[in-house]
Amino acid sequence: MSEMNESRRALLKGLGLGLATCPFALGAARAETAQVTAAPQQGAASAEDRVSPYGLHQPGIATNRPAWGMVASFDAIVDTPADLERLLRRLTERIRFLTSGGAVPELDPKLPPADSGILGPVLRPDALTITLGLGASLFERHPWLAPHRPAQLARMTSFPNDALDADQCHGDIALQICANTQDTIIHALRDILKNLPDQLVLRWKQEGNVPVIAPQPPGVVESARNFLGFRDGSANPDPADAALMERVLWVQGPGWAAGGSYMAVRVIRNFVERWDRAPLLEQERIMGRTKVTGAPLDHPTGSEADTPEYAADPAGDLTPLDSHIRLANPRDAGGERHLMLRRPFNYSNGVTRSGQLDQGLLFIAYQASLNEGFIAAQTRLNGEPLEEYIKPVGGGYFFAPPGFSNAPDDYLGRQLIDAIGRTPSKT
Amino acid sequence: MKTLPLFAALLATTTAPALAEQAPLDLVGPIAEYKLYVSENTDVLVEETRAFTEAVKAGEIEKAKALFAPTRLSYERIEPVAELFADLDAPIDARADDYEQAEADPEFTGFHRLEYALWVEGKTDHVTEIADKLQADIEELARRIDSLTFPPAVVVGGASVLMEEVAATKISGEEDRYSRTDLWDFHGNFDGAWKIVELFAPHVEDEAFLNSVEGNFDKVRDTLGKYREGEGFVSYEHLSDEDRRRLSALVNTLAEDLSTLRGRLGLI
Numbered sequence: 001m002s003e004m005n006e007s008r009r010a011l012l013k014g015l016g017l018g019l020a021t022c023p024f025a026l027g028a029a030r031a032e033t034a035q036v037t038a039a040p041q042q043g044a045a046s047a048e049d050r051v052s053p054y055g056l057h058q059p060g061i062a063t064n065r066p067a068w069g070m071v072a073s074f075d076a077i078v079d080t081p082a083d084l085e086r087l088l089r090r091l092t093e094r095i096r097f098l099t100s101g102g103a104v105p106e107l108d109p110k111l112p113p114a115d116s117g118i119l120g121p122v123l124r125p126d127a128l129t130i131t132l133g134l135g136a137s138l139f140e141r142h143p144w145l146a147p148h149r150p151a152q153l154a155r156m157t158s159f160p161n162d163a164l165d166a167d168q169c170h171g172d173i174a175l176q177i178c179a180n181t182q183d184t185i186i187h188a189l190r191d192i193l194k195n196l197p198d199q200l201v202l203r204w205k206q207e208g209n210v211p212v213i214a215p216q217p218p219g220v221v222e223s224a225r226n227f228l229g230f231r232d233g234s235a236n237p238d239p240a241d242a243a244l245m246e247r248v249l250w251v252q253g254p255g256w257a258a259g260g261s262y263m264a265v266r267v268i269r270n271f272v273e274r275w276d277r278a279p280l281l282e283q284e285r286i287m288g289r290t291k292v293t294g295a296p297l298d299h300p301t302g303s304e305a306d307t308p309e310y311a312a313d314p315a316g317d318l319t320p321l322d323s324h325i326r327l328a329n330p331r332d333a334g335g336e337r338h339l340m341l342r343r344p345f346n347y348s349n350g351v352t353r354s355g356q357l358d359q360g361l362l363f364i365a366y367q368a369s370l371n372e373g374f375i376a377a378q379t380r381l382n383g384e385p386l387e388e389y390i391k392p393v394g395g396g397y398f399f400a401p402p403g404f405s406n407a408p409d410d411y412l413g414r415q416l417i418d419a420i421g422r423t424p425s426k427t
Numbered sequence: 428m429k430t431l432p433l434f435a436a437l438l439a440t441t442t443a444p445a446l447a448e449q450a451p452l453d454l455v456g457p458i459a460e461y462k463l464y465v466s467e468n469t470d471v472l473v474e475e476t477r478a479f480t481e482a483v484k485a486g487e488i489e490k491a492k493a494l495f496a497p498t499r500l501s502y503e504r505i506e507p508v509a510e511l512f513a514d515l516d517a518p519i520d521a522r523a524d525d526y527e528q529a530e531a532d533p534e535f536t537g538f539h540r541l542e543y544a545l546w547v548e549g550k551t552d553h554v555t556e557i558a559d560k561l562q563a564d565i566e567e568l569a570r571r572i573d574s575l576t577f578p579p580a581v582v583v584g585g586a587s588v589l590m591e592e593v594a595a596t597k598i599s600g601e602e603d604r605y606s607r608t609d610l611w612d613f614h615g616n617f618d619g620a621w622k623i624v625e626l627f628a629p630h631v632e633d634e635a636f637l638n639s640v641e642g643n644f645d646k647v648r649d650t651l652g653k654y655r656e657g658e659g660f661v662s663y664e665h666l667s668d669e670d671r672r673r674l675s676a677l678v679n680t681l682a683e684d685l686s687t688l689r690g691r692l693g694l695i
């Protein structure tokens with residue numbers, strides 16, 4: 001609990017100083033609007049923004065999504081529990097350093113520099129978070145690890161509309177790296193690759209961003225738009241509601257996984273040229289919201305914070321029954337157990353062989369139950385009209401372990417290593 | 428092979444021999460020994476390339492196929508030195524994707540063009556000129572190496588250059604894509620890097636560093652050892668995902684570690 005209090009204090013301090021970019025600070029004025037996926041506002045973010053790496057839960061999940069994010073997936077070279085512990089400790093060391101900032105070490109100039117230098121000699125935290133996810137393949141490969149696999153963690157399977165590319169799928173370890181700027185996330189990735197070359201082999205990565213919008217009047221928050229031009233994140237659960245977060249996000253005890261969360265990553269291509277040629281009314285009926293404001297179709301002059309009332313529209317005259325939001329969350333009895341927290345980024349990769357833009361959504365969702373959350377929602381979405389405009393090509397399922405504290409010997413994933421019950425010989 | 432920026436920069440301003448920099452006194456011995464190692468390999472390369480290109484020209488496809496990988500071994504061992512001569516390295520060892528029209532590009536010559544003729548086209552009568560040119564290029568390379576004063580920084584830096592090569596293009600199986608003899612090339616690159624480490628290790632003080640580097644070379648040998656067959660190696664396709672992952676990690680780690688070798692010896 002003490003770590004939590006510490007990070008709370010840090011947050012409150014940030015609030016007191018008027019740092020609008022501090023996690024939880026945005027959107028306080030409009031409880032119904034999702035804060036995590038609020039669009040970043042010009043001039044609000046600063047390189048000095050610091051998101052504490054410490055806490056009961058890893059940052060980068062319920063903390064505000066900054067403008068840039070990446071998922072990098074790795075093969076892990078690990079034979080023994082001691083190897084895994086070494087990997088986790090070294091990763092933690094990099095996370096502590098990178099998220100706090102400071103001067104990079106200076107070496108003899110005859111040697112390669114310790115740091116890529118792309119951020120200059122002094123790192124600033126820039127709201128950097130590095131969130132660790134563990135893949136099913138890591139657990140399956142080792143008999144000593146298999147019994148500790150989080151109950152619902154499995155290899156991602158293909159859904160009917162998927163065209164998965166093996167080179168963009170799965171992985172033993174995923175890192176979600178987020179920050180205010182692209183340079184900061186690239187710097188963090190290069191630092192980790194340079195410092196852990198013997199244990200982490202990069203498999204794939206996808207980075208993305210969300211549009212930074214003009215400064216808004218105090219208290220006005222809007223969700224960032226995705227590459228289909230719609231506000232994305234409007235109906236996200238409210239991270240300030242701690243009790244809700246316990247149910248939606250955090251795996252409950254007993255067991256080492258308590259306080260962790262399932263991470264579903266999907267690289268979903270958007271056929272943007274085709275989308276841009278679809279009539280506006282059709283786009284809105286496919287999504288279930290208006291394009292300009294994000295208001296639900298049954299409150300078209302309202303705001304994105306309004307809640308659709310499907311009970312009053314049983315035939316789907318206002319919000320089509322097969323619209324994205326109605327399928328993803330029918331808001332019926334017991335619907336809450338299907339909630340998840342979405343934290344996506346837009347990606348833009350280049351041009352396909354057909355001369356079309358290779359753009360899409362780096363979809364990232366966290367939930368306490370992978371089966372009830374992402375998998376159930378995606379299963380309901382199978383066959384949705386939106387499929388004509390999207391194609392999932394990559395991703396994977398991972399488990400984000402609980403957080404770690406600022407005690408000098410604590411590290412990310414310690415709960416797992418303790419559970420394995422390795423004899424305490426140090427490497 | 429792509430010429431690395433360091434060499435490109437050096438070559439842009441001057442020709443390779445003029446790079447010579449006075450070796451610190453205690454490095455004179457190992458550098459002389461390395462020069463010997465290179466010239467032994469070059470001698471073998473000239474002879475074996477002759478046998479290989481003659482088989483190609485005679486249309487002895489099976490014989491030429493059998494000679495392809497062993498012939499390249501000597502080249503791969505001394506690649507950092509061969510790469511000093513970009514005007515030769517490209518025609519000798521470039522891959523199809525170094526050219527805009529890939530395999531169809533008239534500029535595409537050398538080992539990999541012949542590899543393509545042998546394994547994909549299944550005939551050689553149209554590549555006899557390319558075979559002659561390869562032999563001539565190799566002989567020219569041997570002459571140039573012979574009169575080269577070995578710059579110490581390039582020699583010592585060669586160890587990490589070889590690892591960068593493997594990390595950037597070989598681990599993926601891009602190098603010998605038609606014949607799948609990539610494991611031979613790996614082996615040649617590791618051999619060449621190990622030779623440099625072996626020669627210069629006595630001048631490095633950091634025991635932990637040396638132990639780590641030597642340990643990683645041992646692991647590479649063990650891993651590649653599983654794929655030995657006769658004088659050489661099985662097809663790259665037999666390399667398991669698990670071992671490819673391991674080799675990747677080993678190569679990346681060796682590349683990081685060996686990137687400090689020049690600095691540790693006071694060379695830049």
Ligand code: HEM
Pocket residue numbers: 226228230231232233234235236266268269270287289324325326328329360361363374377378379381390
């Ligand atoms: C490229 C693919 C996708 C696009 C463009 C997209 C877009 C949107 C948009 C614009 C909204 C409405 C605003 C909001 O509440 O956030 C929305 C809502 C939602 N989406 Fe998606 N989405 C995509 C994929 C997915 C996937 C793969 C899932 C999960 C399997 C998903 C689950 C949801 C959920 C749960 C909601 C909230 C529904 C509600 O509670 O009313 N979306 N999405």
Ligand SMILES: [Cu+2]
Pocket residue numbers: 428506520602
């Ligand atoms: Cu080569």
